[in-house]
Amino acid sequence: MTTENMMTIREMCDAFDVTPRTLRFYEAKDLIFPHREGTRRLFNRRDRARLKLILRGKRFGFSLEDIRQLLDMYDREGSERSQYLTTYKLAQERMAQMERQRDELIEAIAELKDELADGAEMYRNYTAETGQTPAKKSAA
Amino acid sequence: MTTENMMTIREMCDAFDVTPRTLRFYEAKDLIFPHREGTRRLFNRRDRARLKLILRGKRFGFSLEDIRQLLDMYDREGSERSQYLTTYKLAQERMAQMERQRDELIEAIAELKDELADGAEMYRNYTAETGQTPAKKSAA
DNA sequence: CGTTACGCTGACGTTAACGTCAATTGATCT
DNA sequence: AGATCAATTGACGTTAACGTCAGCGTAACG
Structure with a gap:
């Protein structure tokens, strides 16, 4: 019986490409x-499954706190x-x-584009004032 | 000629729901x-279009630095x-x-779920060791 | 038995994106 | 003129997620 197939902190770091500091930090934050x-710390399969979820959850944009709550849910009894x-x-x-946010962003991009077009128009009969084009200061 | 339809910093803050500090910060970071x-600062339509893009870009997950580079691109000549x-x-x-990251996360969730199932199995013939389930210690 | 080598525990440093506060200045109201 | 109010400029504080470094313990090696 290997019983649990434990890994040292170094093995974990190599396997998941994280630093010891990170693992200790996650432990301090009650994530593992x-x-x-x-x-010395020894990590079993469950720790590894949790760490995997932690790292992927992060990449997806969840904060460690979000993830902790998720993991807590898995720890408490229930289906x-x-x-x-x-x-x-x-x-x-x-x-x-x-x-939704992507769509809103794209909308804003389009508006800025239009703004630039308008700006170019205005530019032709109003000339400068913005200071954006360094070598011009006529108009009165 | 309203010339540019300028807005004060307060009007901007009310319109975009940000603080003056934020606007000054963005200016210091060359975003506006x-x-x-x-x-005193006065904001024109272009500033507003840029700010809109900044705020939405942020919500979408871009860093201010990412956004600065985008805006810089819009400032340099080109189509x-x-x-x-x-x-x-x-x-x-x-x-x-x-x-992709969502899919990977979901995969990790599934694995953790399986791990829990396995854990329950092991639990039945190995009993405790994790200390995870406080109010149970029967089974032998 | 001395010395690497690994791991552990503080504790302070770092980046991003602002918050907060103090000291001023300028504009406005009376 | 005096007071009040909006803005401005530093400058230091804050949170998240670690990085970095110092000081120790201990297990294995020669």
Whole structure:
């Protein structure tokens, strides 16, 4: 029985491309709870699954605090199935929000583009005033 | 001729729901260049279009530095059309990346769920060791 | 048994994006 | 003129997510 297939902090760092500091930090933030062999940390499969979720959750845009709450939910009793769905829904909602924000951003880009066009027009019969074009200061 | 339809810093703050500090900060970071009437700032339509893009870009997940580079591109001469397309493409790429990251996150969630199931199994013939479930210690 | 080597615990440093506060200045009201 | 109010310029504080460094403990190596 390998019992748990533990890994040292160094092995974890190599496997997940993080620093020891990061792992200790996550532990301090109650995101993972490695065992101790004396003073040293040992990480089991569950720790690894959690870390994986942490790192991917971060990349997706969740804060560590968001993720901690998610993981807490998984720690408290309840159907894994429903918890899974909750998290899934959360990700989908965030995605939908991103889509809306993308559309709004693109709208703003279009407006700035139009603004530039108008600016060029105004420029022709009003000349300067913005100081944007360094070598011009006539007009009175 | 209203000439430019200028707005004071307060009007800007009310219109965009930001603080004066934010506007000065953006100016210090070369994101906007309001005119000066003596010592006071005055914002024109272009400033407003830029601010709009800044705020929406942020919400979408771009850093102020990312946005500065975008705006710089708009300041340098060139076809507004092609610049628009560049920005548009950037937004779409980021969106695609988000989708990939969402999928990876969901995969990690599924794995953690499975891990929990396995854990429960192991629990039945290995009993405790994690200390995760405070109010249970039967099973032998 | 001395010395790397790894790990641990503080504790202070860092970047981004502002918040907060103090000291001034300029404009406005009475 | 005096007071009040809006803005401005420093300058220091704040949060998140670690980086970096110093000082120790200990396990293995020669």
